[in-house]
Amino acid sequence: MTSSLFDAFDAFPLILSLKVAALATVLALVAGIALGWLFARKPFPGSSVVESVFMLPLVLPPTVIGYAILVAAGRRSPLGKWVYEHFDYTIIFSWHGAVVASAVVALPLVLKSANAAFAGIDRSLEAAASTLGQSRWSVFVRVTLPLAWPGVLAGTLLAFARAMGEFGASLMVAGSIPNRTQTLSMAIYDATQAGQDDLALLLVVITSAISIAILVACNRYLSLR
Amino acid sequence: MTSSLFDAFDAFPLILSLKVAALATVLALVAGIALGWLFARKPFPGSSVVESVFMLPLVLPPTVIGYAILVAAGRRSPLGKWVYEHFDYTIIFSWHGAVVASAVVALPLVLKSANAAFAGIDRSLEAAASTLGQSRWSVFVRVTLPLAWPGVLAGTLLAFARAMGEFGASLMVAGSIPNRTQTLSMAIYDATQAGQDDLALLLVVITSAISIAILVACNRYLSLR
Amino acid sequence: MIDVDIELTVRDGARRFDLGVRFATEAPFAALYGPSGSGKSLTLQAIAGLLKPRAGHVRLDGRTLFDAARGIDLAPRERGVGYLFQHYALFPHLSVRQNIGFGLTTWRRRRLTPAQQARVDSLIERFGLSAMADSRPGVLSGGQQQRVALARALVREPSALLLDEPFAALNPMLRGALRRELAEVVRQARIPALMITHDIDDVLELADVAFVYQDGQVVRDVDLRKGESRDHARRALGDERPVESPMRQKLRHLLNDGPAAG
């Protein structure tokens, strides 16, 4: 790789990718924990069908997911129209769109892992905590979640990796606008499409190295053991 | 949806998709369990880095993964060349390529979930089984795996969903050859790109319904509880 | 002080177990005694609010914790009882110290006040857990785990104590010491205690009254204080069982105290 190649490399997509992936992971984590808990602990008739519906972002091509988000939140949708008229804001072509798209695509990973983890917990530990005067929320935060954490963490790391790699849905919603909404994955895609193989390789190496570093660090510092 | 639309619908991609997803899931399951167990039970220096490397298929855009498989197994690669010369076979442009691509992309989902599940098992149960005269393999099959099953199953269902949805990497390796290697996701993608919204919607509905049915059934019959 | 009258059924496939117990006592320390599977643990769970009876009531020191007829059913955390679980139910992700202090803090306020800290430390000390205060329960011996569970149940100054075989994993010497600790706690705090035990000596040493279980019912109650006065019964029963032979006593001594002299 020549030094001109390094010149061609631009830190923006990297920073944007990390920002988007981090936010999307947080959103997926919160929603995934809540829904995973719900489906594990408060099943209702048909809840396994509803749970499977949340898996669809994995089943359908990302473009379809992106298109669905466009239809649901774009300027032509009632929601998007209202927001646009009142706040002069649209999620299309904004990096927020990439966050939403990545979160939707990453959600099933957290949800399913959290669900399995919550279902496997020894309920008598929760009972013990409740006899020790803890509120439901306190029991959840201090006992349930820590005990389920290995599974939830696994799902979260998967979600982060997926969010880093997401580009089909984001491309649709946020566009691939250099210095605005172009993430690393989009930049890689662009580089391959433009025949800039060296740049593509460089970007792949950077993305891989940084993702591995983050995953290893999270594994080490978030595993609580 | 008109009846002509139904005429336009063709069962081939559906059947191929199910076949590809099922085989890919089995491959990912076997490899994911083996690797997940290895990383949980026989950690070596740097094993968490190696584990994270297996997450890359999630981090990198599917096209890149597809390209990597092409490079590794294509006719110009030593492996591909050897196989081609001796068996007159190449994985490129065959649906086997889609299986390999989908399995690679689905692997991290099983691996990570299985890893967390294995790490969470009460080791004294394995010890008990070994004092009851069971070989290591017997302990694994009769105690370790059943206890880890909820987590492994969650990962497997994620893998199946992902394999159903995979098209970027498969497209590259298998091509999207109608009636040969075109899966449902590829067909959906094609339809959306060609602006055939009705067909795309029909295909999305079919894919979703079938995937949900399979996921719900697996959840019910494979959960062992 | 304790007034329990509950009916409940647990099911597991085709098998079902019906619990229908009723007992009440003013005595501060009551024991539940009876065969394996007779419903003792289920009774404590119902009192703690972890199982909901079909009918009946649970009252402690005049407070109604549960009353099916009046629609009262306090949540476990509102019942303020200290519960030692038969299988300890120690939090595997917390250290011994954190397990013991758990009930004094909440998700919001996780630091102990100096007074609470002192209380935790004194329990750790009294139960001989100082050396392993920072260990996780998983690496403790059975008896050490049981003592952690006992300390954890006592730490909140509960309004009643429910103890499911608190000394089962302890050897006689420690058992004696902990019996004295427990008797002291109950006396000082003036709280009612309900203890399941299989050890008659536990009953004899600690309890004022014992309720004898059989197949989900209380079949008999034994007043252990009154017994003392009924001197004629003493002699009447005296020869029904052989007094402990000196041989046995000697062996008992050998096991507990040191080599036998000659």
Added chain:
Amino acid sequence: MIDVDIELTVRDGARRFDLGVRFATEAPFAALYGPSGSGKSLTLQAIAGLLKPRAGHVRLDGRTLFDAARGIDLAPRERGVGYLFQHYALFPHLSVRQNIGFGLTTWRRRRLTPAQQARVDSLIERFGLSAMADSRPGVLSGGQQQRVALARALVREPSALLLDEPFAALNPMLRGALRRELAEVVRQARIPALMITHDIDDVLELADVAFVYQDGQVVRDVDLRKGESRDHARRALGDERPVESPMRQKLRHLLNDGPAAG
């Protein structure tokens, strides 16, 4: 029959525990007795092959299971011992029947032969588990779980029995019955048994010899058969401890057998 000489250290953070025990006996039934945390369970784990000692050896009936000097270290499954874990270690995903039959089958051959089936059924019967044979361990009472663990350890006709507090969760009546079962099993199979217990009566009823633990060492051994013959010691020790008072006996009776007459 049993010859144990092991040294090992377990660590947990800054805390460490050193076990250095040596004992040997020709007696068929030996008891390990001693305070909580003195290393009894660790000893059984080392004998079963679940912990690897730093030095020493383990021999059972002339078979060498472990010998650090000669580099012998049989895998747990090759040692052929029946081990009842202190916390039972029952398989939560299997029914009582499957737990008990577990050791008779392998991953390849999961069906029991009729003879094995009969053996499992008879253990279920003898240990009073018939009603709950198809339940999972999670819904059993403490004593029921302990009996499942005992039956599971006995089912394979092991070449030795390691029992970590086999009766702790059982009430005295059941305990007596199971003691007799166990004594019968050990006598019939002519296998050595090593039992940890906190109950002196267990020791007195079952054991031929007891090794007394203290801080990771065997500090004393008590020969329970010889004791019988030393008649003078009997009298010498006779008054050191009060004989059980008739009062206590009466209460004992009340708790166990029925309402006191008179």
Added chain:
Amino acid sequence: QELTVSAAASLTNAFKEIGQQFEKNHPGTNVRLNFAASGTLLQQMAQGAPVDVFASADQATMDKAVAQKLIDTATRKDFATNSLVLIAPLQGGPAIGSLQDLSGAAVKRIAIGKTATVPVGNYTKEALESAKLWEPLQPKFIQADSVRQVLDYVSRGEVDAGFVYRTDAAVMQDKVKIVLTAGGHTPVSYPVAQLAESKHKALAGSFVDFLLSVPGQEILGRYGFGKP
């Protein structure tokens, strides 16, 4: 001021330079370039994406945009042309000198753009149809999802030949060779237009003007595009 330009993926390299040049010429202007497959761009605009200028790789997509009333039709202009070429791996592979050689037994696989979705596929179809080769060659076709994929297959020797634009072949000169320029298809021309809902009509107009200007055409030419 911000100008959003949605451009077909095959225009990426040229438009990046044009965008920079345009910003230089219009200080205070910020050109946001959005690249994707033409179909994706159309879907975005149909859902109200705030786009000012749309540059498509084919007339069909632009026609669809017109049909959906997204476009200010008066502003539609062709700004570049391209040509369809037959490429083969630089090394190895059967000798190919003409379109007819493709029917030879030595040629086993031919990569083309997907006719339904990739513009280049349509041109290929037209070219082969006029050479009466479309039907006979059917069994040999591998329909790739993008021009880039055709290039990859050819460059890695997975196929014996492929059809791409001249501009694409140019970026892989070290791995593929241009066998011939195919004729017999409608001219490959790239249309550009302003969006009906554009908020920066004047600026959008100057961008289109710049594309057609001499400096604009010079840049496009450097990337292999022909004059309209």
